[in-house]
Amino acid sequence: xxxxxxxxxxxxxxxxxxxxxxxxxxxxxxxxSAAVEEDRDTLLKLLKQMVLIRRFExxxxxxxxxxxxxxxxxxxxxxxxxxxxxxxxIRQDDYVVTSYREHGQAIxxxxxxxxxxxxxYGKAGGCSHGKGGSMHLFDKDVNFLGGxxxxxxxxxxxxxxxxxxxxxxxxxxxxxxxGEAAVNQGAFHESLNMAQLWKLPCIYICENNQYGMGxxxxxxxxxxxxxxxxxxxxxxxxxxxxxxxxxxxQATQRAVKRAREESQPTLLEARxxxxxxxxxxxxxxxxxxxxIEKYQERDPIKIFTASLKEQNIISDQxxxxxxxxxxxxxxxxxxxxxxxxxxxxxxxxxxIYSNPLA
Amino acid sequence: MAVMTMRDALNQALKEELxxxxxxxxxxxxxxxxxxxxxxxxxxxxxxxxxxxxDTPITELGFAGLGVGAAMAGLRPxxxxxxxxxxxxxxxxxxxxxAKMLYMSGGQFKIPIVFRGPGGSAYQVSSQHSxxxxxxxxxxxxxxxxxxxxxxxxxxxxxxxxxxDDPVIFIEQERMYGMKGEVPEDEDFTIPLGVAEVKRExxxxxxxxxxxxxxxALKAAxxxxxxxVSCEVIDPRTIRPLDINTxxxxxxxxxxxxxxxxxxxxxGVGAEISAEINERAFDYLDAPVKRVxxxxxxxxxxxxxxxxxxxxxxxxxxxxxxxxYL
Numbered sequence: 001x002x003x004x005x006x007x008x009x010x011x012x013x014x015x016x017x018x019x020x021x022x023x024x025x026x027x028x029x030x031x032x033s034a035a036v037e038e039d040r041d042t043l044l045k046l047l048k049q050m051v052l053i054r055r056f057e058x059x060x061x062x063x064x065x066x067x068x069x070x071x072x073x074x075x076x077x078x079x080x081x082x083x084x085x086x087x088x089x090i091r092q093d094d095y096v097v098t099s100y101r102e103h104g105q106a107i108x109x110x111x112x113x114x115x116x117x118x119x120x121y122g123k124a125g126g127c128s129h130g131k132g133g134s135m136h137l138f139d140k141d142v143n144f145l146g147g148x149x150x151x152x153x154x155x156x157x158x159x160x161x162x163x164x165x166x167x168x169x170x171x172x173x174x175x176x177x178x179g180e181a182a183v184n185q186g187a188f189h190e191s192l193n194m195a196q197l198w199k200l201p202c203i204y205i206c207e208n209n210q211y212g213m214g215x216x217x218x219x220x221x222x223x224x225x226x227x228x229x230x231x232x233x234x235x236x237x238x239x240x241x242x243x244x245x246x247x248x249x250q251a252t253q254r255a256v257k258r259a260r261e262e263s264q265p266t267l268l269e270a271r272x273x274x275x276x277x278x279x280x281x282x283x284x285x286x287x288x289x290x291x292i293e294k295y296q297e298r299d300p301i302k303i304f305t306a307s308l309k310e311q312n313i314i315s316d317q318x319x320x321x322x323x324x325x326x327x328x329x330x331x332x333x334x335x336x337x338x339x340x341x342x343x344x345x346x347x348x349x350x351x352i353y354s355n356p357l358a
Numbered sequence: 359m360a361v362m363t364m365r366d367a368l369n370q371a372l373k374e375e376l377x378x379x380x381x382x383x384x385x386x387x388x389x390x391x392x393x394x395x396x397x398x399x400x401x402x403x404x405x406x407x408x409x410x411x412x413d414t415p416i417t418e419l420g421f422a423g424l425g426v427g428a429a430m431a432g433l434r435p436x437x438x439x440x441x442x443x444x445x446x447x448x449x450x451x452x453x454x455x456x457a458k459m460l461y462m463s464g465g466q467f468k469i470p471i472v473f474r475g476p477g478g479s480a481y482q483v484s485s486q487h488s489x490x491x492x493x494x495x496x497x498x499x500x501x502x503x504x505x506x507x508x509x510x511x512x513x514x515x516x517x518x519x520x521x522x523d524d525p526v527i528f529i530e531q532e533r534m535y536g537m538k539g540e541v542p543e544d545e546d547f548t549i550p551l552g553v554a555e556v557k558r559e560x561x562x563x564x565x566x567x568x569x570x571x572x573x574x575a576l577k578a579a580x581x582x583x584x585x586x587v588s589c590e591v592i593d594p595r596t597i598r599p600l601d602i603n604t605x606x607x608x609x610x611x612x613x614x615x616x617x618x619x620x621x622x623x624x625x626g627v628g629a630e631i632s633a634e635i636n637e638r639a640f641d642y643l644d645a646p647v648k649r650v651x652x653x654x655x656x657x658x659x660x661x662x663x664x665x666x667x668x669x670x671x672x673x674x675x676x677x678x679x680x681x682x683y684l
Contacts, residue, residue, distance in 0.1 A: 146463065161430060191423070193417065
């Protein structure tokens, strides 16, 4: 079971040092019990979305090395279960706001692969019309409110979206993703304090991939169990296996219920791992190949696929079918991005002001 | 028309806009139960309730960002900084979130928010509580920056700022809250952003002044008139977007320009206005553009030193004489 804590009343988080062993057990137990509770379509959708993100990101890496994608490009490979599981637990009219490692979450929230790839290519057909790039994906239609590139900067924004949801007397919730390095920023603490003080329907999801760029958790954080930091604000928190898509989905469902029905915030700490560098320009000299391989053994797609096969929920034929569909979708996205025009030069000066006055 | 202080004029603007639009809310330190550190928000909690007039913890980055997020969801937040000195903590959210959201989202998310509070020099509060920050904010495309110099302007401009769809930095001069003036009581009274006002007409020299420096410039103009120098005094009122045409047209007429500001001179708004005049009206100038600025030093505490740090009547008169070769 993933551990759940409510304010100061319980203390159930595993220590950072033994997280891998604990995660193994948790994952096994949860997945065995959980899969049968979900209908087949949902399970397939979760798997397919993770595979789509994986292939999309692999294509990004390829396009980046060909010079088709510029700037910074932070890939989500290894972390797919976090975004897919969490976003599967909310509605389209709920808000998602996140960091610069957001291609996967954008896909999960419903932005098309075409519009994302075109944005990465700096094209007019991109979801931010070519003005945001990899770190600033937006789509108002699906309530994906960015990609924000100052570490922790999105956390107060999410708090404000939750504030607005409550102010406007809706039952919407805000889902906020950030890496564990953002937890060291003041913005995190200021936001959690306000969210609990004012009982805002915000779900804070810390994707603890254990490295802030090249600095390991141990070198950057005095108290390394992020979920425990919620005690300081008497906020409910959970420690979740971020490699387990169903654990992520179910923990988020519990948090969404608290947010919608009780207007209470939650902090989820998803322990996960990124296989690629911090960005495409990171050679990753701060960790060993063996460490990466250790986590790849618990790859979120691999373990979920194995579990579904074991339970006879999917067949090899199903897998090859949707792998083909995903390949077509990603190839199509590249074609769309290639063919999309560059932004018109006049766009340099549009959308600076909504009401330019001049 | 009623005669009231700038504090009460601002209060009236807040009250009218809160009443007019349910999506407007006011948030900041001590704005509600305490009635405002400077009493600008007096009575608003009683009238509009704790849902719309909200006391915050001392957490400037947090509540500035919360405001931006709420604006993304369609609300129209008014975020009060107890003073703009504390906005320095919130600059990441003001600059990186509020100013750039519309642009980097390809036009999808407008941010109708007002960041307001007192700024500029105060009385003997030394370096961290007494400074003019408008040039910081005016630097960024995406922000609008407003600085009123009369109670009527304060009311009309604040109402426009709250109704505007872009992030507006609204800097009230701390020393001017008690300044009295005639204020229209019409609820539809607004003053458009981005429009300068000629506060006094003249023919011999143009004085461009804002905020606290406007009354000083008008007083200087009166004295100079008696000496036979007719000064035109222009208050841009909005620093960004700057109504440069009104300034340039005046300089073309008077052929002399003095820019007055209480801020530091280096990289200041005055430097920008000077550059614009030189680029657009160089051939009309009979003397180099002259700046009168606050000193290039942090604000001191001692009364005599503080007096030396802030420009005023004497320096303005001297500057006009200088550009007039008198």
